[in-house]
Amino acid sequence: MANFFPRWTNLLPLKIVVCVIFVVLGLAAAFAYYATPKAQRVGYEPDQPIGYDHALHVDQLGIDCRYCHSSVDKSPSAGIPTANTCWNCHQHVQKGNPKLAPLRAAMGVDEDHVPIEGAEKKPLKWVRIHKSPDYVYFDHSAHVNRGVSCKSCHGDINKMRKVYHAKDLSMAFCLDCHRQPELHLRPLEEVYNLDYDAEEYLAKNEIKNEKGERVTTQKEFGELLKKNWSIHPKESCATCHR
Ligand code: HEC
Ligand code: HEC
Ligand code: HEC
Ligand code: HEC
Ligand code: HEC
Numbered sequence: 210m211a212n213f214f215p216r217w218t219n220l221l222p223l224k225i226v227v228c229v230i231f232v233v234l235g236l237a238a239a240f241a242y243y244a245t246p247k248a249q250r251v252g253y254e255p256d257q258p259i260g261y262d263h264a265l266h267v268d269q270l271g272i273d274c275r276y277c278h279s280s281v282d283k284s285p286s287a288g289i290p291t292a293n294t295c296w297n298c299h300q301h302v303q304k305g306n307p308k309l310a311p312l313r314a315a316m317g318v319d320e321d322h323v324p325i326e327g328a329e330k331k332p333l334k335w336v337r338i339h340k341s342p343d344y345v346y347f348d349h350s351a352h353v354n355r356g357v358s359c360k361s362c363h364g365d366i367n368k369m370r371k372v373y374h375a376k377d378l379s380m381a382f383c384l385d386c387h388r389q390p391e392l393h394l395r396p397l398e399e400v401y402n403l404d405y406d407a408e409e410y411l412a413k414n415e416i417k418n419e420k421g422e423r424v425t426t427q428k429e430f431g432e433l434l435k436k437n438w439s440i441h442p443k444e445s446c447a448t449c450h451r
Contacts, residue, residue, distance in 0.1 A: 254373035255336040258311045267367040267403075274359060274366075274401050281359075285348040292316055292333050338374055339363070346451050353401075356394040356434055360403045361386065367403040383449065387442035391431030394440065 266272050275281060280288040292315035303309055305320050313320065317328035341347050353359070359366060364375025376382060386393055399405040407427040416424045416433070424430050434440070 250374045251377050252373055253338060254371055255338065257335055257371070258333050260308060260371065262370045263366050263372060264368050264370050281349045282353050283350055285346075285350065287349050289335050338372055339378065341378065344450055346449050354397070355438065355440055356397055356400065357386075357390070358393070358395060358400045358403065358405065360405075361393045365403060380449075384444060387444050387448075390440055390442055391428055391435050394431040394434040394438075396434070 267274070277290040277294055278287040279290075280286060292312055295312055296316055299309060299312060300316075300322060304322060311331075311333060313322070314331045315333050317330040318324050352362075362376055362378065366372065366375075395405055395407065396410075399410065407430055408425065411423075411425050411430060416430065418424055418429065418433055424433060
């Protein structure tokens with residue numbers, strides 16, 4: 210009797226198995242890539258326990274970043290304020306606002322700000338947005354005290370009604386600036402002013418380079434600051450991986 214199946218079909222099961230393996234591996238790799246924070250983190254905008262509004266507090270009320278992120282110029286981490294920091298003002302303003310109920314719970318008081326007897330104070334649990342992998346070493350103070358603004362890494366926080374992840378903060382992002390910091394450096398007193406504009410600043414303040422020529426662009430100004438402060442961001446692996 211003639212062989213009903215041609216010879217090549219002997220290999221068919223093997224081909225199917227190999228094919229399935231490749232598809233599965235491909236899906237796993239794609240999943241690993243897209244599911245890791247790197248691809249997803251830009252735009253990450255979690256709900257917070259209180260709808261705290263940076264645009265209102267920073268731009269409209271003029272509160273400095275360091276009032277709440279008080280270790281940003283002193284240590285590696287910026288720090289997130291506790292309920293007590295909010296309470297400095299909110300024991301007086303916006304009394305009874307339902308949006309501030311979690312703050313009152315954290316302070317153990319009722320709507321009229323009368324302490325609730327035996328109340329268990331529930332600390333505000335802010336959801337962390339920016340987080341480097343554990344194998345990365347980062348230091349805020351090393352940047353903000355050397356003329357690098359929050360804006361370079363976090364975007365226009367002062368315009369955000371709800372904070373989102375604006376930049377990818379990848380290794381390439383860090384290195385781009387370590388190679389060319391002059392494109393970002395600004396005077397120290399402007400680091401917390403997120404509306405700073407280099408050209409406007411240079412139009413108002415007459416700044417000259419060593420040749421006595423007037424400086425007019427970010428790049429020229431950055432180069433001058435880099436030289437005057439002898440700024441040399443490192444690129445060796447051990448700088449950020451220790
Ligand atoms: C009155 C207090 C207050 C001030 C002033 C303030 N912040 Fe915040 N900031 C917070 C609170 C509370 C959070 C956490 C909740 C949230 O993300 O909105 C936060 C979150 C952040 C985050 C995200 C933290 C994370 O989890 O990754 C960044 C970045 C940030 N602030 C930058 C700034 C900058 C830049 C300024 C100044 C221009 C500033 N903040 C001013 C209170 C403040
Ligand atoms: C330096 C004073 C000050 C501090 C500190 C402060 N606030 Fe406020 N906040 C205000 C003022 C003033 C208003 C009212 C603004 C208005 O009337 O438009 C306000 C308004 C608000 C509102 C109501 C806004 C709305 O949309 O209804 C919320 C919610 C709020 N703050 C949350 C917080 C939280 C959370 C913190 C701590 C992380 C905080 N605030 C720290 C001064 C402050
Ligand atoms: C050179 C880039 C860079 C600059 C400049 C920068 N940040 Fe950050 N920020 C980061 C990175 C990266 C993280 C995540 C760090 C981590 O996970 O250890 C972060 C995390 C944070 C956090 C949450 C975690 C923490 O450290 O408490 C806050 C709040 C914050 N930044 C506020 C600020 C403020 C305010 C400024 C300006 C005064 C600022 N940052 C300037 C890169 C930067
Ligand atoms: C916008 C510019 C800019 C970006 C973005 C930036 N850096 Fe830097 N970094 C600097 C400058 C400027 C210095 C200070 C160099 C000096 O003092 O000579 C510095 C210094 C450092 C240092 C040295 C601190 C020390 O103790 O000596 C570390 C670590 C570092 N950066 C890590 C990072 C990491 C990680 C990222 C990305 C998440 C990053 N940087 C993004 C500009 C930048
Ligand atoms: C200026 C800081 C900085 C320097 C210098 C640096 N890295 Fe990184 N590296 C990072 C950051 C930040 C990440 C995390 C990236 C992320 O979360 O997307 C990272 C991630 C990595 C990863 C994980 C894979 C990846 O791309 O996400 C490897 C591997 C790595 N770095 C190796 C190195 C080597 C090797 C060197 C030296 C040639 C080096 N790094 C120098 C900041 C730095």
